[in-house]
Amino acid sequence: MGAPYVTTQKIRFCDTDMLGHVNNSVYSVLLEAGRVELVNEAGLLDPANGFGVVIVRLELDFIGELNWPGEVTIESVVYRLGTKSIQVRQRLISNGTIAAKAHTVLAVLDMNTRKAVPLRDDWRKTLDQWVVEDF
Amino acid sequence: MGAPYVTTQKIRFCDTDMLGHVNNSVYSVLLEAGRVELVNEAGLLDPANGFGVVIVRLELDFIGELNWPGEVTIESVVYRLGTKSIQVRQRLISNGTIAAKAHTVLAVLDMNTRKAVPLRDDWRKTLDQWVVEDF
Amino acid sequence: MGAPYVTTQKIRFCDTDMLGHVNNSVYSVLLEAGRVELVNEAGLLDPANGFGVVIVRLELDFIGELNWPGEVTIESVVYRLGTKSIQVRQRLISNGTIAAKAHTVLAVLDMNTRKAVPLRDDWRKTLDQWVVEDF
Amino acid sequence: MGAPYVTTQKIRFCDTDMLGHVNNSVYSVLLEAGRVELVNEAGLLDPANGFGVVIVRLELDFIGELNWPGEVTIESVVYRLGTKSIQVRQRLISNGTIAAKAHTVLAVLDMNTRKAVPLRDDWRKTLDQWVVEDF
Numbered sequence: 001m002g003a004p005y006v007t008t009q010k011i012r013f014c015d016t017d018m019l020g021h022v023n024n025s026v027y028s029v030l031l032e033a034g035r036v037e038l039v040n041e042a043g044l045l046d047p048a049n050g051f052g053v054v055i056v057r058l059e060l061d062f063i064g065e066l067n068w069p070g071e072v073t074i075e076s077v078v079y080r081l082g083t084k085s086i087q088v089r090q091r092l093i094s095n096g097t098i099a100a101k102a103h104t105v106l107a108v109l110d111m112n113t114r115k116a117v118p119l120r121d122d123w124r125k126t127l128d129q130w131v132v133e134d135f
Numbered sequence: 136m137g138a139p140y141v142t143t144q145k146i147r148f149c150d151t152d153m154l155g156h157v158n159n160s161v162y163s164v165l166l167e168a169g170r171v172e173l174v175n176e177a178g179l180l181d182p183a184n185g186f187g188v189v190i191v192r193l194e195l196d197f198i199g200e201l202n203w204p205g206e207v208t209i210e211s212v213v214y215r216l217g218t219k220s221i222q223v224r225q226r227l228i229s230n231g232t233i234a235a236k237a238h239t240v241l242a243v244l245d246m247n248t249r250k251a252v253p254l255r256d257d258w259r260k261t262l263d264q265w266v267v268e269d270f
Numbered sequence: 271m272g273a274p275y276v277t278t279q280k281i282r283f284c285d286t287d288m289l290g291h292v293n294n295s296v297y298s299v300l301l302e303a304g305r306v307e308l309v310n311e312a313g314l315l316d317p318a319n320g321f322g323v324v325i326v327r328l329e330l331d332f333i334g335e336l337n338w339p340g341e342v343t344i345e346s347v348v349y350r351l352g353t354k355s356i357q358v359r360q361r362l363i364s365n366g367t368i369a370a371k372a373h374t375v376l377a378v379l380d381m382n383t384r385k386a387v388p389l390r391d392d393w394r395k396t397l398d399q400w401v402v403e404d405f
Numbered sequence: 406m407g408a409p410y411v412t413t414q415k416i417r418f419c420d421t422d423m424l425g426h427v428n429n430s431v432y433s434v435l436l437e438a439g440r441v442e443l444v445n446e447a448g449l450l451d452p453a454n455g456f457g458v459v460i461v462r463l464e465l466d467f468i469g470e471l472n473w474p475g476e477v478t479i480e481s482v483v484y485r486l487g488t489k490s491i492q493v494r495q496r497l498i499s500n501g502t503i504a505a506k507a508h509t510v511l512a513v514l515d516m517n518t519r520k521a522v523p524l525r526d527d528w529r530k531t532l533d534q535w536v537v538e539d540f
Contacts, residue, residue, distance in 0.1 A: 009415060013441045014295050014434055016288035018338065019182065023284040024190045025167055028160040029419055036418045040474065047154065055159045060193040068288065069445065145279060148306045149299055149430050151423035153473065158419040164284055171283045175339065203423065204310065289452065294460045295437055298430040317424065325429045330463040 002131040004075040005038040011070045022066035028058070031090050031102050034074030038088070039106070042126045050111045056085065057105040064099040066092070072099070077132035079103070081124060084116045089135045137266040139210040140173040146205045157201035163193070166225050166237050169209030173223075174241070177261045185246045191220070192240040199234040201227070207234070212267035214238070216259060219251045224270045272401045274345040275308040281340045292336035298328070301360050301372050304344030308358070309376070312396045320381045326355070327375040334369040336362070342369070347402035349373070351394060354386045359405045407536045409480040410443040416475045427471035433463070436495050436507050439479030443493070444511070447531045455516045461490065462510040469504040471497070477504070482537035484508070486529060489521045494540045 009030050017023040032055075039045050039053050046052070066072060073093040080087040085107050092100040107116040108123070119127075144165050152158040167190075174180050174188045181187075201207060208228040215222040220242050227235040242251040243258070254262075279300050287293040302325075309315050309323050316322075336342060343363040350357040355377050362370040377386040378393070389397075414435050422428040437460075444450050444458045451457075471477060478498040485492040490512050497505040512521040513528070524532075 009417070010413075010438075012414070012434060012438045014287055014293040014437060017284055018286035018288070018290045019187055020288045023167075024193075025160060025163040025284050028163040029417060032158075032160055032419060033415075033417045037474070052154055055197055057197065058159075058193065058195040060195070062190055062192065069442070143280075144282070145303075147279070147299060147303045149302060149422055149428040152419055153421035153423070153425045155423045160419050164282060167284060168280075168282045172339070204307070289457055293437075294463075295430060295433040298433040302428075302430055322424055325467055327467065328429075328463065328465040330465070332460055332462065 002078070002129045004077045004132060004135070005034070005130045007034050007037050007074050009033050009072050009074065011066060011068045011072060013068055016068050022068065024062060026066070027060060027062065027092060027100050030072055030074060030092055031060070031100075031104070034076045034090055035088055035104065035106070038076050038130060042123060044108055044123060047111060052109045052111050053106050054109050055104060056107050059103040061101045063101065064094075064097055066094055066099050070094055076130065077135045078127050078130045079133065079135060081119060081127060081131070084108070084118050086119070086127065137213070137264045139212045139267060139270070140169070140265045142169050142172050142209050144168050144207050144209065146201060146203045146207060148203055151203050157203065159197060161201070162195060162197065162227060162235050165207055165209060165227055166195070166235075166239070169211045169225055170223055170239065170241070173211050173265060177258060179243055179258060182246060186252075187244045187246050188241050189244050190239060191242050194238040196236045198236065199232055201229055201234050205229055211265065212270040213262050213265045214268065214270060216254060216262060216266070219243070219253050221254070221262065272348070272399045274347045274402060274405070275304070275400045277304050277307050277344050279303050279342050279344065281336060281338045281342060283338055286338050292338065294332060296336070297330060297332065297362060297370050300342055300344060300362055301330070301370075301374070304346045304360055305358055305374065305376070308346050308400060312393060314378055314393060317381060321387075322379045322381050323376050324379050325374060326377050329373040331371045333371065334364075334367055336364055336369050340364055346400065347405040348397050348400045349403065349405060351389060351397060351401070354378070354388055356389070356397065407483070407534045409482045409537060409540070410439070410535045412439050412442050412479050414438050414477050414479065416471060416473045416477060418473055421473050427473065429467060431471070432465060432467065432497060432505050435477055435479060435497055436465070436505075436509070439481045439495055440493055440509065440511070443481050443535060447528060449513055449528060452516060456522075457514045457516050458511050459514050460509060461512050464508040466506045468506065469499075469502055471499055471504050475499055481535065482540040483532050483535045484538065484540060486524060486532060486536070489513070489523050491524070491532065
């Protein structure tokens with residue numbers, strides 16, 4: 001049983017749109033920023049060795065507005081580990097409030113064949129530290 | 136029974152990321168670009184009169200890569216009309232291939248109370264032209 | 271004596287910021303979108319063969335606002351050709367009005383040495399069609 | 406005689422482009438992120454009271470690459486104060502190296518008339534703390 005991977009991002013002025021708040025597409029940017037730090041620390045983002053991580057599916061619930069200026073805490077957990085897929089769950093938190101929840105399905109890609117590869121045991125071992133099954 | 140609302144966007148060089156293809160967050164940008172044109176034509180994006188449209192939920196299936204240079208066709212339909220919600224389904228198409236499918240739940244917001252308002256009959260009538268229930 | 275290279279871009283909803291107009295950083299995005307189309311057509315954007323184009327200096331005069339929805343025409347000319355540098359001048363035009371003028375210094379990079387290389391004669395010949403010295 | 410206003414930004418994965426480094430338009434984003442924090446602290450970004458700051462001119466020298474993952478330090482100084490204009494000079498620093506230098510001309514806008522207004526004495530007093538004339 002692991003713990004969430006926690007990181008932060010500062011909201012940039014240009015993240016806002018003409019409605020006065022952070023544009024919805026920036027939620028995807030912030031979620032990715034959190035995921036790639038986790039994935040990079042796990043050694044899965046390794047184009048030099050022919051491996052990369054791609055996103056297969058995103059489910060994103062917009063719960064609250066994000067505003068400039070401000071900072072966002074990004075909590076990410078490994079929710080499920082399949083044979084070839086990694087399910088990640090995330091929360092964007094600002095001012096102590098959950099602004100968004102996301103469920104993502106990732107796959108590790110062989111950059112040459114452009115096909116998903118089975119998750120190796122050493123990858124699983126590293127990912128285990130962030131497994132939280134009831135997030 | 137209506138027909139999809141179709142629009143296009145050119146891929147910009149900066150839409151790509153270090154993996155060589157269009158970054159996944161840009162899919163959200165392109166989907167929004169298609170939705171707001173539809174919503175604007177329906178008169179629902181009207182901050183001057185106190186109305187705006189917000190996104191409540193996004194489900195996004197990444198099916199294929201997008202690359203620069205290129206153009207994307209964005210097909211959007213009104214999938215379901217609730218009392219206070221609009222379900223929109225969309226496809227991103229490039230080079231004749233579906234690169235992504237999305238299901239979005241939108242709400243019309245009273246900009247003063249920041250609460251969702253029931254869909255007015257004149258809005259429904261306009262939205263009807265893009266209703267496709269088996270998209 | 272050549273003619274400007276002309277291309278267009280649609281303004282995206284998320285290009286706007288909380289001041290209600292297109293964010294100033296998007297002007298850089300649109301200028302790049304125009305430049306890379308020109309540079310790509312000239313065969314200078316060729317990572318597979320070890321060549322890429324980098325920007326060395328940008329001078330950008332903001333003359334008018336850009337707004338959503340809208341389209342921008344991007345005019346680009348080759349202003350001067352040096353031994354190792356290309357000076358490009360550009361205009362962003364929307365609704366028949368100049369929204370920005372830019373002067374850019376580019377260099378062709380050897381991707382392995384990461385150093386600027388002298389402009390080859392065949393590159394010069396191609397670039398000549400867009401040379402306008404009094405833009 | 407003042408001191409630079411110093412702030413930081415984390416590089417996001419989607420800031421990179423297909424050339425493998427941070428896209429040049431993101432330099433404009435990072436510079437703006439630094440400027441608006443300064444301008445906001447000086448009370449000049451105040452749409453509620455009818456004032457906003459716009460950028461009139463940008464000169465930007467690209468000196469080095471920025472890469473993901475990484476953090477950027479943004480140093481900003483008030484270089485000159487005119488009757489109606491503020492000249493700001495900035496540096497982007499990463500890993501102890503200057504990646505870019507910028508010179509910006511700003512104006513304070515009356516949001517109703519959309520015209521530049523003379524700098525008020527209380528604004529000048531606040532801005533004085535960041536005046537560095539040989540930056």
